[in-house]
Amino acid sequence: SAFALTEPQSGSDVAATATTATRDGTDYVLSGEKTWISNGGIADLYTVFARTGEAPGARGLSAFLLPADTPGLQIAERLETITPHPLARLRFDDLRLPASALIGKPGDGFRIAMSVLDVFRSTVAAAALGFARRALDEALARATSRQLFGAPMADLQMVQGHLADMALDVDAAALLTYRAAWTKDSGAPRVTREAAMAKLFATDRAQSVIDKAVQLHGGDGVRKGSTVESLYREIRALRIYEGASDVQKVVIARATIAATQGRNDR
Ligand SMILES: Cc1cc2nc3c(=O)[nH]c(=O)nc-3n(C[C@H](O)[C@H](O)[C@H](O)COP(=O)(O)OP(=O)(O)OC[C@H]3O[C@@H](n4cnc5c(N)ncnc54)[C@H](O)[C@@H]3O)c2cc1C
Structure with missing residues (x-):
């Protein structure tokens, strides 16, 4: 499994999360990027945090369960560090998830x-x-x-x-x-x-x-x-x-x- 919170512009500052999850009928549509994700590219399941917009900042985030074989999930880059560690940058291009992929309630992500x-x-x-x-x-x-x-x-x-x-x-x-x-x-x-x-x-x-x-x-x-x-x-x-x-x-x-x-x- 993998835990995908960090983004290129939001590591320590989680409230700056820019990946969006927009409700579309019975689905959510995910767009954005995550980086420094441990097990990125080898995980079967990703927990992804995205902005659903219930409130500004950290209170407008939600958590989603994303199976690795979902169409639209791209392993954009493998990252190398000073010691071996499986790390990747992920991209979501209009990736569709059913509403049942939401963990908890909208706005519970942080x-x-x-x-x-x-x-x-x-x-x-x-x-x-x-x-x-x-x-x-x-x-x-x-x-x-x-x-x-x-x-x-x-x-x-x-x-x-x-x-x-x-x-x-x-x-x-x-x-x-x-x-x-x-x-x-x-x-x-x-x-x-x-x-x-x-x-x-x-x-x-x-x-x-x-x-x-x-x-x-x-x-x-x-x-x-x-x-x-x-x-x-x-x-x-x-x-x-x-x-x-x-x-x-x-x-x-x-x-x-x-x-x-x-x-x-x-
Ligand atoms: C090996 C590795 C594995 C990782 N695995 C994961 C993963 O599985 N999932 C995931 O989501 N992320 C993962 N990360 C990302 C990691 O959590 C972030 O790199 C970390 O939170 C720092 O964010 P940043 O790199 O954006 O640095 P920044 O947020 O830009 O921070 C840079 C530096 O600024 C300083 N700083 C930041 N905030 C403050 C503050 N409030 N007060 C004072 N100083 C401050 C600190 O010295 C910090 O190191 C991983 C990173 C590495 C290196």
Whole structure:
């Protein structure tokens, strides 16, 4: 499956979505473009967000289920990034969908997209945590096996400092990720704040942990094909997709301010 929200001119700014879905009898007619769509070109089913116009901005969007074999769906471009990831730009040219393809009610699209991201963001945090754990394992193996100045590298206090920072980041990221997952599992209606915190912290810290692992590997750290070199490239996109780190900060700040106002109102 694929989740098609981003457009060439609207990534972080979802309210700028320009793809339209116009009602025509019992159908909707879809026109526009989506880009950076994971699984684009290989998915069987796309969830597409389009403007149906119930209200201006984000409140005028709806979600549609689009089977890949629907006439009018074009895979306009395959996008290549610094690590392998199936990505495509999609085009819809007067593509017809039955009204039954609508998910929820007209105008529900933004709410649906955000509630899906609340779930996805915790999984991005978990992926980042996995990368960071692997980087720490690689760094520990290197530091305990390589001899420097007549002793294992791990005996050097500066190296220990790096290892301590990495272990702390990994455990703190794990705790935030587990809290977000646990909050969702225990039936909370929204986990916006917890998921944004987990995603922001785990992806940012994984970047730092991996960078330290590269450093501790010396020249081997940047050798093409080494594990830490590929982790170094793979982690980068996680700070951009499912909402860039900067956007997570906005989400966390808004949720924190709202919680404070709620307390003050009581
Ligand atoms: C590997 C990969 C997979 C992806 N998969 C999908 C997918 O499956 N489905 C999908 O719909 N999209 C997907 N995307 C798109 C992704 O969600 C967007 O790239 C992302 O939301 C950023 O949007 P943008 O690229 O338009 O950048 P912009 O919105 O132009 O943002 C650029 C930068 O501006 C800054 N910024 C943005 N907003 C703010 C703010 N409010 N305050 C401060 N700074 C800000 C951030 O640093 C941000 O990185 C994917 C992207 C990548 C790289």
